[in-house]
Amino acid sequence: MTREKLGTFYLWAVAALGLSVLVISTVVQAPADLAHSAKQIIAEGVILLVLTFLSHISPLETRQGSTLTVGLAPLVGAVMLLPPWAVMWVACFGTVDERIPGRRIPWDRFFFNRGNFVLVYAIPSLLLAAVKVKYPNAGWYLAQALTVVAIVGINVLTVAVALTLLRGSNFWATAKNTVENSWLTYIALPVVGYLIYLLLQAPLVSEKLAVFLLYGPLLVYRASLLKQNRLDRWLRDSFIMQSRIVDKRDGQTFGHSQRVGELCEGVARLLHLSDDACNTIRVAGILHDLGKIAIPDSILLKPARLTPEEYEIIKTHPVEGANILAEHPEQRGVAAIVRHHHEKWNGSGYPDGLKGDEIPIGARIVDACDAFDTITQARVFRPTVKTPADAIQELNGLAGVWYDPAVIGALEKIVSSKWGVPIATAGRPPQVKPPGYSAVLRIRKFRLLWTGQAVSYFGDMMNTTGLAIMLFLLTGSASLVALGLIAKAAPTILFGLVAGPIVDRFNRQRLMIGADLVRAVLTITIPFLAIRWIPGVFIAVFLIATASALFNPAKQAVVPNLVPTSLLVRANSLVSSSEKTMELLGYSTAGIIVGVARSWLPLFLIDAGTYIFSAITLLGVIDNQKTRPIVKLHLLPNIVEGTRFILRSSALRATMGLTTMAALFAGMTFPTLVFLALGPLHGGPTGYGFLEAAIGAGAIIGAFAAPELMNKLRAGWLILAGVAGIGVSYGLAGVAPNVAVGVAVLLIAGAASTVYYIPLISLTQREAPDYVRGRVMSSRFLLVQAGLLVGMAVAGPLSDRVGPSVVFIAAGGLLIAAALLGLGFRGLRDATLDEPRPSPVKVSATG
Structure with a gap:
């Protein structure tokens, strides 16, 4: 079967399936619904049908071959208000436009549109009816948001398949372009649909008719889309007109x-x-x-x-x-x-x-x-x-x-x-073939860095576990345990801005080796200080974290100097996946060691050994950068220079803002997860372990998926999709009925977290030149750590007041809002890891 015939078959198949769902749903559901509230359903259905029809007059044809209208608004209102079978009737017949079948639109496309509109709105409305959430519960708003996402997703899927079969276009490119060119429509029109829903809540039919006042703003929005469409075509044609100057x-x-x-x-x-x-x-x-x-x-x-x-x-x-x-x-x-x-x-x-x-x-x-x-x-x-x-x-x-x-x-x-x-x-x-992970690992300097950091990260998990166990057993105070963890986090905030100029002004290889040796010596002293002088433990932990505040931005700043730009994403994928793997292995191994040895001492000795191992591997990681002069430090001017660079870059400015919001809202869930597991999910300690493991496993999956997704999607869109995915998963975790569902949705959250992180860190490394990259990276660490600490501080009292489920739903909603807000920033939305844009071309002396 040829592609054209397969395309035609697909059109008729979608039409037949959609119309069949319409008929079956009407026969099964309509009699009971009409017997209960016939007048209300008919009145609201007719109003929404007319409003949908008016909104679909004169559809705009996009560059990809699909059509664009403002009909999403009344149809979203119908999904919120009407039973599923009535929504299908509105979607099927309200979307008929002035194009006469057989003349201006072929019959197969006409019937495809009817069946497709039925399916696009039938599936989400049926799922929404099955959930049975009521307005104005918090779950209702989350369900409506997910419904809109489902409507857009199903429509993009079915239309992209049709265009791929009929025109031979690339499926992923068609789907991506459809979303990119209509993202504002998918945000603005559902809000109007919510207003339609509120207006139709009026008791009298005469009062319900006020909903037609919203047709005015819809017309204005459609006029703006028409002007934008014409401007886009004019710009495309203008380049052809310019080329005619030469061709003539x-x-x-x-x-x-x-x-x-x-x-x-x-x-x-x-x-x-x-x-x-x-x-x-x-x-x-x-x-x-x-x-x-x-x-x-x-x-x-x-x-x-x-x-x-x-x-x-x-x-x-x-x-x-x-x-x-x-x-x-x-x-x-x-x-x-x-x-x-x-x-x-x-x-x-x-x-x-x-x-x-x-x-x-x-x-x-x-x-x-x-x-x-x-x-x-x-x-x-x-x-x-x-x-x-x-x-x-x-x-x-x-x-x-x-x-x-x-x-x-x-x-x-x-x-x-x-x-x-x-x-x-x-x-x-x-x-x-496109370079894979083997190409990255063939680079000896990166392989040494990656191996050393994987082992070192394993030791870090030993240290964290050993510190918490040791302080609790010696003091019996949860406050002192928390103080120890704060001592690990505080230096990043206190010295983050100072660390950047140091990383940019000195040889990063030597800086990292020195930091590793300092951390190894101090780590060995912790168990001995714990026996004789507890305050010394906090001092040692604080100093180790201070060394880490220098080490971490230096590590991220040096990676782009070790691998070519084409391999940067896969290099970050390997680093991130190894960290998450070692996190899972480190925590579990630490528990086993403490249980067998009945002592926390081996944990600190192992951690010190991993620092020494890291320092040895770093001897082969030569810092190749040549643009950074070794000069005397001027901290304040250096910090101001780095801050100005971030503020002047639209991509960095937007990603730093999104990073802060994502850390803040995600931080709300970190201390709340244990209460969610022990409380609403009834999972107990074992259930909590499974939830944490699901996040870690998902992060490993996402780390390997991110490079493949970046072959199909722009980095900015992938970053925003990752944040939104985390938000949706957290929201679903808040309404999950048991641990099994919680594990499933948090597995997705973990995958979304690295799908967000890897393009973000790769973009940050690419946007920051070597001479300022240390300051950019340390600023990012500072914002992440500050956001997490504030989020965790807010989460405790909030969870006590409203419960862990609501905190997860709120955090999820705020993350989705952050992603939607990010769409409005072109520097983030259009961010890409394509080849760097060159500086302005200059004429050489020879012409």
């Missing part, structure tokens, strides 16, 4: 720039680049020859072979075009691609002789697509043309020499689909 000079190249731009976008999407990157590459493809406006006609249109001098003039057009584009800050990414679109994979291109991965991926794509279109069109210097099959065969022969093999492979798929050219594999240079 040579009639034989007319349309070349537009074709190259469209081909470049297709290749970029097949390579799973972000939507922003695809758009940038499309614009660069359209404007790649912009610099030819500076080339004289006598050279540009010369039918004979160019002289060496004339060819040197032609070779200036990439730099000329880049300089024109670089004058506009928003087009600097395009400028870099235009500058390098004649570089070759083996370094034989111009203007800078870059090779391999040194060439921006966009420039590699434009180079290949430009070559393909050029040799399949007639030119003054070459009147003969090649067929698409011959052209792609020629490019295949040069893959790995002039062109990126991965780019040629993606281009060949487009040529095969568009012109029916069979894909040949014989003789093609092997395509390089």
Whole structure:
């Protein structure tokens, strides 16, 4: 079955399934509901049906091929108010627009829309009815929020599958672009739907009609979407109009720039680049020859072979075009691609002789697509043309020499689909697979750092466990146990800002080795001080934590110096997964050792040994940075410099704010989890252990999933999705009926935590240049620690007053709100780990 036939079958299958659910649900549920409150259901159903119909008039077609309306608002109101079968009727018939079936919209798409709308709203409304939460309980608001998420998720899924089958587009790219381009709609319109629900609570039908006053704001919002859609199309077309300036000079190249731009976008999407990157590459493809406006006609249109001098003039057009584009800050990414679109994979291109991965991926794509279109069109210097099959065969022969093999492979798929050219594999240079974890571990310096820190983290868990047990057995005071843990956390807050300049001003390798040796010596003294002088224990713990306040930002600052940018995410994934694994093993092993040895002394000796092991491995971790001068410290100016750098970076500014909120709200659950396990979940100590283990296991899973997800999603979206995922999981844990459900949802919370953390830390490392990276990292540690401490301090009294379940629900809701708030910050929402944007292009002395 061909893709087109499969797509048609899918449309009719969704239509049949949706309409069947509508009929069955009506037959089963409607009689009982109508017998109980027929007038209310009919009155509210008719009002919502009319309001939904009005909201679906003149749908806007998006770039991806789907349609956009403001009908989500009344339909969300219907889900909140009507029984499921009535919601399905409103969704099925209220969404009919003015497009006449058979004329302006094919019958299969018309019936697909009817069945799809039924399914999109039927599934969440049926689940909501099964939960039976009542307004205005806290659980009702959480259920409504999850319902909206389900509505959006199901709709994006079904529509993306349809577009993938019918248009051959990439599923993940289509789904991601749909959410990216409509995220504000998915936030704003459900709020209007809630207002519709409140207005329809009025007892009289005449009072219910006031709901139509909300149609005015919906019209205004639709008008703004229409203007935005028109502006987007105008901007896209404006680049084509600019390319016509060059194409008009040579009639034989007319349309070349537009074709190259469209081909470049297709290749970029097949390579799973972000939507922003695809758009940038499309614009660069359209404007790649912009610099030819500076080339004289006598050279540009010369039918004979160019002289060496004339060819040197032609070779200036990439730099000329880049300089024109670089004058506009928003087009600097395009400028870099235009500058390098004649570089070759083996370094034989111009203007800078870059090779391999040194060439921006966009420039590699434009180079290949430009070559393909050029040799399949007639030119003054070459009147003969090649067929698409011959052209792609020629490019295949040069893959790995002039062109990126991965780019040629993606281009060949487009040529095969568009012109029916069979894909040949014989003789093609092997395509390089994306680097995996083995590529990271082959880097000796990183492998040493990773091994040493994994062992050291295992020892840290021994130390934490041993400290708590020792203080409790010696003093019997919970307050002194808490004081010991505070002594471990306080230095990060007290000295976090001071640690940054020190990390940035001194050799990080030596700094980490020194910190490890200091921690090893001090750790050995703890059990002996405990016997003779308890205050000495707190002093030793405080000093160890002070050394850690220097060690931790130095470790995170040095990682980008050990691995290439393309491996940074996987390097952080390995570090995070090993830490979580050692956390689980360390706590459990510590308990076994204490039980067998009946002493806490071995725990501190093991911890000291792991510090020494870490110091030995660090001897092979040379700090490669060359930009940081060794100068005399000026703490206050250095701190001010680092703070200003963070505030000036939109990405860092937004991520630091989100980090603080996430730590604060997540911190509310840390001391509350034990009360949730022992109280509402009735799990006892064993249940609490399972819940903690679920979070840790989920974090390990998330650490390995994060790099794969980052191949499909922009870093900013993944960060926000991770925070929202933690929030949803915490909210569900608050309403969980037993430990089993709690374990399941907290497993998801753990996975979401590392899905959030790994792109966040990778983005922070990438955004911070080496000379200031230590200050950025230490500032982040400070904000996290401060947020956690405040959250934990609030959680205790709050849990005593309202109970642990409400604290979890509140923390979950606040985390979801933080993620939604983050959507409003472009620096965070659009953050990406694609190749770094270059500095403005400058003309060299030679032109």
